[in-house]
Amino acid sequence: MRKIFYFMCLVMLAMSCSKPKEVELELGGDPDSRISDTLAYVKKTLVDAPYGWKASLTTEYSGGYGFYMQFGANDRVKMIADLDNQTSLEVKESTYRVRQIMAATLSFDTYTYLTMLQDPDPSVFGGQAGKGMGSDIEYDYVKTHGDTLFFDGRKFHKPLILVKAKEDEQKAYLENGFGVNRNSFLDFLNSNSYLNISVPSIEGKIEVVFSDENKTFSFTYISGGEISALEGKFNYDLGGLNFAEPIKLNGNSFLKAKLSNGKLVLIDSFNKEYEVQQSPVPVLPITAFFGYRDTYNAIQVEGPVMPGGINSEFNALWNNQIANYGLNNASMISMTFRLMNSQKAKLEVWFKIGTSSYLADASFDYVMAGNEIKLSNYIPSVSNTNWNNGWVITAIKNYFINAEFKLDYISSSNANVKGVGGLIKADNPNSFFYGKLVKLSN
Incomplete structure (x- = not known):
């Protein structure tokens, strides 16, 4: 019996040794000692990684993003990111702190690529106006598992995961690995x-x-x-x-x-x-993807030029809108038709004057049956008075008021123009509003 007991102990010991090391917040000692030990552990672990860290996170209103980070003992962090070609190539240095808030918290103090994700100006990195992409710059430490540190965003509670990088990975990241x-x-x-x-x-x-x-x-x-x-x-x-x-x-x-x-x-x-x-x-069919909770919930035109290689009677209205902006020293940022929920749709027009961005919008009730969309109950100037102050021409307003459309893919003679959807007038197949199929957060 004693031999069986010893054998079981040895098996349990072997099993425990084979598992990856996992470190969580310490439970022993007084609270001040526990948090002090955790702060020191997190800071030392970040700094002691000789080849830096591979990092990833998700956002509330958008998707996921990847980073390479190297933390210094001087409270400086060097970073590159997969946001775009510039952030993939240009190393950006900023400050960070490991400090006590409610727990051991990793804070990115000054403007860096992480901060771009929360910028409320859509022209900076395409985040929602006033919201950004719903990302944090303060993360509470959760645990360590092997070579991986886990953090939790303080506001949006999205994970930030850091994995210790190897020498060849560091070299690749610094040589535009993200961008390539x-x-x-x-x-x-x-x-x-x-x-x-x-x-x-x-x-x-x-x-x-x-x-x-x-x-x-x-x-x-x-x-x-x-x-x-x-x-x-x-x-x-x-x-x-x-x-x-x-x-x-x-x-x-x-x-x-x-x-x-x-x-x-x-x-x-x-x-x-x-x-x-x-x-x-x-x-x-497009109806498999388009709906207020589906892969796409909006049709969007970005900038002053509509997708190329497509002929529609709506193009004349668009050209008049752009010309009107030119007369008033304004420029088009985007025009978007989007489904807000199961009953409400909006037409949103963002435009710029100087360095400032403005919104003109109107809402509609809609009924969607198959690929047919019927609009009613037009409400102008939902967010402000810009809609009624001439920033959207009357012809475009009338195009959507009480309109009946058929939703479908729109093909282009330009092989490089893809992913275009359109609202085709039910009584005129040659007239349709069209743009890129996108998913926007409501």
């Missing part, structure tokens, strides 16, 4: 349309949509006559696209995507690769 990977992926998206995969447990094709603008993706398919959609967030890393959370699809759990020999593959939890195919035409 991101641009290769964007080249693939621009050259391949209507991406889809096949999974043995699902009948029919699964259409896959990636949005570099929002750093989100979706899997959409039809099963038993019903449309099903799964959405996720991603960030770039050296190996491809890292999914913030696994996407579970009928027994398959997808973790990331990568380019391999010019092909895009998805990788599941068993490290099995699924090649992503492309189709010259949509695999599924």
